[in-house]
Amino acid sequence: MPTNSYMTPHPDRQSINSIDDDDDLELEELGVHSSPRFGDNYGQRRPSDGSRWYSPAVSLKKLRQKTPKRPWERDIRQSGEDDDLDGLLYDQEHEEAHLSRATISSADDDSPLLTTGQRRPLSRQSSGQAHSGFRSRLGLPVFGNRSLARGGMLDRFKSPGSTQAANTAPPREILVGQVQKSRYPPNVVSNAKYTPWSFLPRTLYNEFSFFFNIYFLLVALSQTIPVLRIGYISSYIAPLSFVVFISLSKEALDDISRRRRDAEANSEEYSVLSFDRASLRTPGLTSSKGQVPRWPEPVEITKKSRDLKVGDILKIGKDRRLPADVIILKSLATDSLSNSQRDAEYSVHDNSEERGTPEPNEDGESSDAAGSAETFIRTDQLDGETDWKLRLASPLTQNLVLAELNRIRITASSPAKNVNEFVGKIELAQLPSEPYDPAVEQSGKQDEHSPQLQSAPLSIDNAAWANTVLASNTVTYAAVIYTGSQTRSALSTSASRSKVGLLEHEINSLTKILCVLTLTLSVTLVALEGFEPTNDKEWYIAIMIYLILFSTIIPMSLRVNLDMAKTVYGRFIERDKGIPGTIVRTSTIPEDLGRIEYLLSDKTGTLTQNEMELKKIHVGTVSYANEAMEEVASFVRQGFSASASAGGNELLSFTSASAQPSSGPATRTRREISLRVRDLILALALCHNVTPTKEEENGEIVTTYQASSPDEIAIVKYTEEVGLKLSHRDRQSIILTVGDSSISIKVKILDIFPFTSESKRMGIIVQFSADHYQGCPTQLQNEIWFFQKGADTVMSSIVSANDWLDEETANMAREGLRTLVIGRKKLTSEHYDEFSKSYKEASMSLNDRDCLMASVARDYLEQDLELLGVTGVEDKLQKDVKPSLELLRNAGIKIWMLTGDKVETARCVAVSSKLVSRGQVINTVTKLKDMDAANEALDFLRNKTESCLLIDGESLGLMLSQFRIPFITLAVRLPAVIACRCSPIQKAEIATLIRQHTKKRICCIGDGGNDVSMIQAADVGIGIVGKEGRQASLAADFSITHFHHLTKLLFWHGRNSYKRSAKLAQFVMHRGLIISACQTMFSIASHFDPKGLFINWLLVGYATIYTNAPVFSLVLDRDVDEGLANLYPELYKELKSGKSLSYKSFFTWVLVSVYQGAVIEGLAQILVGEIAGPRLVSVSFTALVLNELIMVAVSITTWHPVMIMCIVGTAIVYGASVPFLGDYYDFAYVVTWRWAWKVSAICAVSLIPVWAVKLISRTWSPPSYRKVRG
Template identity: 25%
Template sequence: MLNIDIENRKIISNANRVKTSKYNFITFLPHNLFDQLSKPSTFYFFVTLCLQFIPSISPFEPWDYLLAFSIVVGTSMIKDGLEDYQRHIEDHALNSRRTNLILKDLKLEETSVEKLNSGDIVLFEKNEQISADVILLKGYELNRETNKFECINHCFIETSNLDGETNLKKKAALVNENDHKALDDFRCDCIRNYKKNIKSIAIEEPNDSFTEFDCKIEINQDQRKDIKVGSVKNAILRGSILKNTSLIACLVINVGNHTKQAMSINTDKKSTSVFEQKINWTLGLVFGIYAVMLFSTTGYGAYYNSNLSTFEIIKFMASSYILYSYLVPLSLFLMIEICKIYHAYIISIDKDMFRDLDGTNVNSRCRNTAVIEDLGSIDYILTDKTGTLTENSMTLKLLHNFTTGQKNISNLLEEIITSNINNLSGENREKELFLLNMLICNSVEIYNDNYEGISQEELSILNLLKEHGYFFESRTPEKIILNLNGAKLKVYILSNLDFSSKRQRQSIICKINGKILLFTKGSDQKLLADSIDKSEDIADLDKKAKDYINNVNEYRTLVFKYKILSKEEYDEFKTNKQIAINLLNNHSMKISSNEKLKGKYEKYNNLELLDDVDDAFYKEIETNTIYVGSSLIEDKLSENIHSTLTMLRSSSIKLWMITGDKKETGVACAINSGLADNNDFFSMEGQQLVNRLENKEDLDEIFRISSIVVYRATPAQKGKIAKILRNLDKKILAIGDGNNDVAMLKIAHVGVGIIGKEGRQAVLNSDFALPTFSCLRRLILYHGRFNLLRYSKIVTNSFYKNLFFIIIQYLYNFYNGGTGYPFYKDSFMNYYNLIYTSMIPMSIGFFERDKEIFKSSNGIYWETIEEERAAQEYDFHAVKTYKHIQAYFTKPIILAHIIGGVLQSIILFFSIRFMFNDGISNSSGKMLQSPGESIIISTIIFLSVINSQYRIISFINKYSYIAVFLSFFFAIFFTFGLNGIDFLHMNIFESEIVPKVFTNVFTYFILAGGLILTYSLDTLFLLYIDNRIKKMQQSYK
């Protein structure tokens, strides 16, 4: 733990500043430029640029390449700068908020939240956002009648900024002491004591867990050292909002980037996407070709020019390095990045992916553009159940008790005589205890006569009981007043341990009319477990309850148990627990030094957290609790869930539902939702599946099944399953809505968070955020398919056209002695990729589709029968061809484009060389040799590539024509419009050569012959590619 000495602590002026921005005005240029050059591709282009500034080795002037490089890098820098500027604005708004700091003399000083330090005591007002991780010391409520403040030992907060939950949560003060009943302001004796006597704070190592908090506060008073232990019950995290409480005084624990809110934000980028891995594989192949070209040219040059010195050979090699560097497309990565940003925006405005959530029209969002194309190559979807496939909208349907059997709530309550509840000794005792358990053992609070709570199950039970006249009128940490159909009953709370995901149950010890009762409520997995120590009678009863629950398939169940405690049992529990807490508070006290405690309490000596103490003692006292009933709760399926899952399953995507629920509930949900049918699925317990995957047992059988229901799975097991599948090279998408889904969302290739009732942690750790599961259909089958198709065509065409372009330069080097003399003019080489041949690929990246889709005018409803039929036709097409799109970017197709580019380049080069063998002269007898050959081949290459790009477009639209027009416009503009403007260095060819070439009639014969040749070769090439793709598509299931 981290120790802070309050008196000697170092005050840091901006300790609580949260900084999400990366740069400032001074560091932006050098830092971002360094970030840009850290990218392997950009660094490669930068080295090429530097070499061009060495006149002795560069075949070109560097200015054209510098301009092209500046456009690519500059665009990326502008994007980074705008994003970081927006983060600066958000940081400033967050850090400059004002709050009240309590000084030593208890005066208030208004300060900005960024100036808070650990150990400060701060006063927060109602509706103020908490600005650090703090421990609640004291609350104050304004009495409207007396206009005085009253000390209270709790407060209410809302944590929607942290986890999305709008239900109010109750936090307890560190010490439950009421020093004054009426105060003019916050200056009570306890705050004076805290401010004066707090000496040190021991803080847990910073972490991102919202459910764990541990600190120890040392207070020295009257020569006596006292240690207070703070836990999650007392902790209020940064981002929470104070509600329904006038003022609270809090001790600051964690500040700045050490707060749990700051640490919980997932800033780790996904590892390389599946699509990017294939690009890197292609780049490796291209660099291999690059190396062969470079060393073969250099070797030939050294052989052909045997009298050259080693230095001159190195110069020739460097020149060839520059020439062949154009083999790697400079503009490809920028083009893909722009397309991804555009499509992320399209997803956010897609009206078909908007949903109404509690009266608010919520859109879908792309939070990580790096994986946007991986949506088109998903093999497995791992999905949570509650809140993902279901709405997390609970309705209490039935109650079960062995004395009455399965009944609805009305029938059960009719059998209870309210006046007899005080005695708890009549024939309806079990039913009465069941009713009291439901009313008492929960974490629900009252606000404006309405229930507020975290658990949807608890709210559904209590709201239905309230409709029948059974409710609690007031609730404090010490007492609950129940209204039982008009009869009042006081319940005194002696001890309480709230529900936790670790324990999966809540227990409360209370006193009712002199009887001490332990009520426990939780999952059947924990409360009815065979491993729990219990008597034979209770074990038999639990077995019967377990058998009953396992036969109730469609409902979520909560088990309720009780135990009557003697005064001696409770006193022992209370005393021993306090001893363990004292041991925890004072680690200098050793059990071994106290013979009376040795043996009996030695096992508590190693407990490190207050929660550990609670867990240990409640586990003991919960032994032999008696089953009193179960609640059967229905969780409504999410809208359009059946059609969505049916379509995804029909798209050859395998669906695995991973839930913590019991087997029967999971299977029923899977069948009812359409995730599985009775013929092609199986169910398996979470650990069992992990073991089989780790041991690689029957993997063929597991991967053959289209749907699997994984039940009783923990959050850690969800993450393990995702990790194992990923290591087995399965492309997975994980989708969930709660904290327990975060592990699998972060590990999956694509993580999707549902904006639901269980909080924002899933969304914060996701790549995409959707309002409902049904939006996944459009995200995958529409955006996923199209984007994979678009980027596949962009990348394969990019490498094809560059090889087609550069191989001619390579072959030409064997005609000039391997000297590295350029065949093309420098500006043509530099702008061939960046401008001339990038317009059509950009239009493909934005608008390409494999099938035209008719869009309704309002984006949601189809206004005509023809539109609706077209939409249904597309849905059918998307389902049947989802896997087919993946064939466009497979290794065989990538290799085919590389080989096709090389072969077409070789054939074109030698055909033109044959025509130029004796030279071509015009009417005046002047010869058109190498420069003229360069002009003609450059023209043929440009026209051939434009034609090839146009022919691979599946969805011709107005933007396709605009792209073709812009390609010709820029080519003509740079060729003729800027011809001869030397200071711009924009002339593609020497000014006196261009007219000679295009006024020679033989030029057009050569152009026509070359274009016919390339068109024929391109036709054969595209036919081969199409045939290869179709064969691969036929092999897909």
Template identity: 30%
Template structure:
């Protein structure tokens, strides 16, 4: 094996200089841990989290004998949190281990000692020859050698790899077709040179040397591990990649971990609280230390000193005080926060998946949440970057028109053409349902003497493609045309209807039935389409003239610049292309050239040599292809309609009203893109539309900057490199003004670059949505990636965070789930800090009465279970179920998304500090209401209140107060809210009673009998609840009484106000009333 390529010899052991295997085994391991490594590795990962590490330090500090509370008080919740995560991780990893064992033990068949012998998958090595049976899963990446089909074809199901359900055809090279018997395989001297292992499922560069003769290999000759052999009795392959070197395993690595904007800001909030703890502890320690020094010789406070060492060593005494106060108030940081958020997000993801309103019955697909980390980011989207074909359109192609030799054929009007005509005030008939290509004149041409150029047109479309014919007797021609893109299938289907039926593809031939007569056309070379080439070509020997001819089809800008010379035909065709584009039709240009036999043979030798390269193949093939794909003769153009998806205009209009900037990024012509933009409500007649082209980029930017009014940009792909480099700052400022931007003639790489630059420069949340492999780059670059289950495979879905069936469901995903998830999760985070502040700050108040001695007020057991039993469930119920208005109203008033979702103050430090202040105030309420009722209490039998009884009462007040607070957040009450809010309050005295009976804590011994019977205990609780409820109710009344736009929307939706027309008019002018926004 070299540093640049892999060399594999058939039926040979590949060993290094030390006699060890040169390549990895076919055994796989996806589990992370072993029995020995689980505990240390899992603990390392868990304590990498800031909050977990903090509580670990607290637990360690509690090991000192002078610690004010038991170590169990902090250890128990930490063990619970760490334990839950560890158990979940252990179960998941055990399932992965068991899956690995099952996969590695799967039976397979390989050639051993002259016979095909059964073996396990993990016994297969690089260089082995494997025998594959029908419906059997392929155990390793292997070069396809032969099959039971004489043509050397085999069908594979790649659903496990890319999610695509249509079968893929694999083609063996002609030189290995006959190698089906063990002895023939042993006698053949075979060596493969190929790429080093990589993760590209669709690219394989290599060559195979058979008995000294070298032949090129590509991805069509490679079986991939995990795919399944279908419709083929058997196939034989030579293993080149095994185990973790196989392409499916190379693709199994984790994608970029996305963290939500809320979570990214969470660490800073945790650090802020930690600094607060240090400051409070320092102040309390100084006060306590001063008191100690003043009273050091006073015998009346002898119990104040922990030991004699403290008296002789003041710094040590101060250190003990400082650490003690940190321990006492450490619970200001909520240990349950991360667990709560994880649970909440699981529920939110589950509700997204279960939403029946986003289930598409046509394709039988609902919305699926492929991640739980970024559910709240859906409520903060400011930019949507959308593909066009298959995303905004149906990706159901209908051949509508064509231009051949300067004449247009085909009648009818498209949806986009109809919309354009109506904008111009023209009176035209709407498009007919299910209309396709029809032209009486063209039909007559096919029946009589067909012009030579028309024959070229038909033969080109029936041969220059990558369609796979599948036999199906139920179809008109007994064939289903399986194609990598709907465009290809539509064109092949169209010429089949015209009498040129594509029948079969072999290694070196194509069969086409021409007007009922089947002809076998010699295939000399096939130059396939790529996004970089933007064209495909086929070199054939003409079935009638036997001349060598190259046919080429592709994007108009690519084909037209490869023509021999400009002619009247080219001028006419350009005009036709503009006419087609104005109707929203997708266009391709067609060209041909007859070639000299000697030139062809010389060129084929160079082409084969380039294809045999492993390193630098693409560049070499591209260079050789340029030699033949030039000086072409124009035939004409095709025009295909791709209708808009249902609900797209409404979805885009709603997103624009929600304050989201909408971008359409497409590879289509500028005219096509603009007309599609109008049809889908991305553009409107009252917008100032500025086009930016490469040649006039500076002047175009000046024009856009000087424009007054609602601005929209239409950008040509050739201008994007300069816009993202030289003019990037001006470009970013321009796009901030634009509600709509269209980018046309854009490559997949440019899509990703646009999203990346916009996300980094604007610091705004970006969502990218697409349906094809060319959208994967921008989906991965965006903060939120959405894949559409379309006709171009499932690569986009597999790379996405959320998957939907149609673009229109994006509206509900953002306006309903996104908005709700955002405000729920913000409240979840703020409430978690608030309740812990309300609980813990009582310790600081108590410190004032205990001379800052660093002692705790609460019992250790109760201190431990505060977050677990009394406050955890209500916030989860709130974050999973609550909503302020009906789901229908959220869809009807998208402005709410703008008013709520994009308000940065919702996550700001001032609001965070305000919630902490609430906690401090409510701590004072709990402490001093208890003091008011119980401070001078003397029971009927003469006993005064003890510290334990006082602390238990304060604790009960805190539990009641924080649950009243969460109750005030609920807008949607149901039985669960009543049960868990009031249940959390009422369960406290029952739990105290239980702890007393169990004799777990000395502080609680006998307390339930003595104290819980006293009326002042219950008066304190009720008094605290009333005291806290009054300002909460007043705040709600004041906020709801404000004449804000948000309140008017909410009240209108709740009351189902009939004056919606007046409201809609008011909403259209949101910018004029920003001063009323919350």
């Protein structure tokens, strides 16, 4: 069946063959390709009588050659580009001359698809020559019949005002199973960032692009200059090397793991059909219809994924990953269950006819329809969607035997990023010994037994992309069309926006202050000396030495400590049993979870469960809820049983209910309702893309439904419950069973128009088969009907005039139901044939295909549909949504709901979910058309800042385009905003606008592919793994499984992460400031002589062995337990001010550091009685280490065993290392009581005042967490 989709033209929509998409493509992709021409007819199946399948036109080479040339020899000819082009132009010359003699189509296998560049002059002028020149100048592909290329029938279907430029990137021609004429990238997966040779240069460059690292590198290198040397160069290189080593190790481990995954994927083996003549097994091969052998039989060989090439034919089985982008050529069922079940289903209806035995191919596989099967794929690794997707082989190739697959020639669009679109064409090379009958060609007419041109369009329904997985129990043969870097998966992979947390921005601003402080302190000490030379050192040399001495002020290890802390926070989140399934995908911003001020949420699947259940149907005069399901079922049984017993007239004729005869008003009314309900249920059972799959589980056959939308599954399940079951579906037909009876309905699928987010509707054209109605008269068979369902916004202009649609859809929306409008239209055979011809011509277009197809459907089908009814599907609220939203609102977070649903549905969900608090007024702004109305709405809302805003997509678009700043300034002040009928682009635009305008942290949460752009635009993106798949989850920074997990993620993990990182940063800076204060006191006491107090390994040990573990253990601290954090959302609200790491707290820590450093060094000099020497160093350094350990212990709110181990363990390590510090200490003095009491006195004077001030401050103004703890 044709499976091409239509989409509403959009002025901004670009062809998928975008030039921007091809920036990374091979140069060979831009070269001139040759391709066969296509004629009017295509996609025809083999004649049922078993006769050979001919092409209507004759290859022009056969007119000038006495003996036919074998196709594989002709196609593989690679003697050179000039020779090839000569042959092509020669064919073109003869073809155009033939056209001038009234030929209307050509099937020349070697005529060029694109004629670009300089061409050889033709020997004679013709009408086709001018046409060829026009094609050559525009670089357009040639397809379809000549009237189309000359601007024929399809011109009237082009949308007025459509300005889409034709894609100038040429399509590629692929010779299936043969050597290609162009070179393509190897099929190698490479996600590694580095090569063995580029790893060190690139990583080192990245590391030293940071100011801190380059600053400390210069400090270390300064120690190679004698005049600047103050210690061992190793004591400066070691800390820097440690920091860089940690970063490089992390990069190396990540890249090694990526390489391992790449190697596994590249080494995976696949079965490939080989048509190499050296591999021929039997020359006596017969074709699929018993003809004279002429095609070589392929053999199966094994290739690794990295060795696959464009044109290779893969044999793929169930649960196998596709290694490249492919076109499905042939699909065969392998499970006995599906074949036996299908035969059983068909046997119910085919008692009057004897079923023929399918003819097996060389592999013993059936080649007719009975042996074919649909291919289902899983795309969750590509686009995140978990539902199986149906992929079909072209009818042109499905019934070919394997030996004839290398007759196929594919014309595919140039590689693009869009995974949801594909355009191409497929054709078969003509059999080499077909006789030529000029009378048939000149007449331009063919009877029913005439051969048909073997070409057909290709769409996304025929393609499967790399990294998708074959889900169905079938054997699928597929041709590789894109490999390696040109696959959809590779082109769609792009680096996401690098997100930097707010805390890091704040720390960067504080470190700038520290840099200024370092320079100021250095210059001040030299200035106090009067810029005079000191110890034979010039003043500028002294400044440089001081900069080296005070380099500890700048916290070199701060970034490493914070990065390690973020890793710990991520582990805490992922291992939290209260939010199972949570995944941290971006480890750089966990602190931002504690600073959220705006929450932008999707509705469907986020606030609601996305578990659909059809709750109500309305047929114009009466509605039926679930409570009346039995009544609906009785109407269905009565309607179809009566139709069957009456010969099927009512069922097939679909006579209007008002025209049905009856004996009385009451009887007529009930009969009318019964017919309307029956017709609506039948339409619902037919108009969908659901496929039933049967699997054997525990010895029982279980039927499951596969579809891309949970709405459709809900509708099909409803029709089954009321008595009309979908028992079978394949590419040609649908079989419905009426209840438990033997009554069945079979329809032939003629065309399907899948749902798209642009069209917002789905349609199907079916032809009823009267043979499958019991007692159906033959004169009613083959009726053709078009069914369509869609959103009320688009369907209201498609269905015929009525007086109840708008009112009933609004009523259902107020009940929180998702509405669909269902309509139908009867088509005559002549009308359908005319539509089919135009639609197929449009589907053959490689440029603007979607627009042309949508125009044809709109002109022929989507006018004056009979309105059958409206359905209302309920989407239940997520678990604990109401208390979660209430907690978020109490935490001071302003919540916006952005949805594509209707105004009434959005309002209902907002109220029922407690997004809008009780008593709050909702001001509705809809259908704004002009600037005056928008101005009035803004003026009204300025006086209503305490109420909520509900705005539709049309009005929102006007506001964002004309009143961008006034609107966002007003909207961010409102407690809640509800935007409905909102497009994905608008969602992302709102997120970006709020972030840029307010400079606050915003969080976006969603579950579907339409939420990805919004999630990526947010400071913190959260994806929910839901019914719509994992696309949002994969694109998000954090992935959760339920909406109510968000509260714990923010209130517990986000709050803890921010407060812990803030405290960690304060202590790291305090550790550098206090030792610099000691150095300042030492320099002043030594008459401003720039000498180091703690040098070499003492300096290194202080920042690493003696203080690092206790300071880092603060990442385990917490001020309140989890219950209080969730019970009092006000604790979260105070984090918005950033008091934990504000300028006020920073300068408080600076004063504490200066005080403690001055006390430690000053008292040490006084008590020891000297300003330098081993005794002074031993006292002051010991006091410095103990001071830091006690400061950490005093600041801890909730003790953890690891904290105790770190503090006690560090003290033990320091004590054990004292005997090894003989170069710096006087060990004989250290073991005396005098040394001990002096160290104790210094620590007491340093710590007690600080602790006392902190105690008084907490008593006078206790922090919030102490209030709730009691």
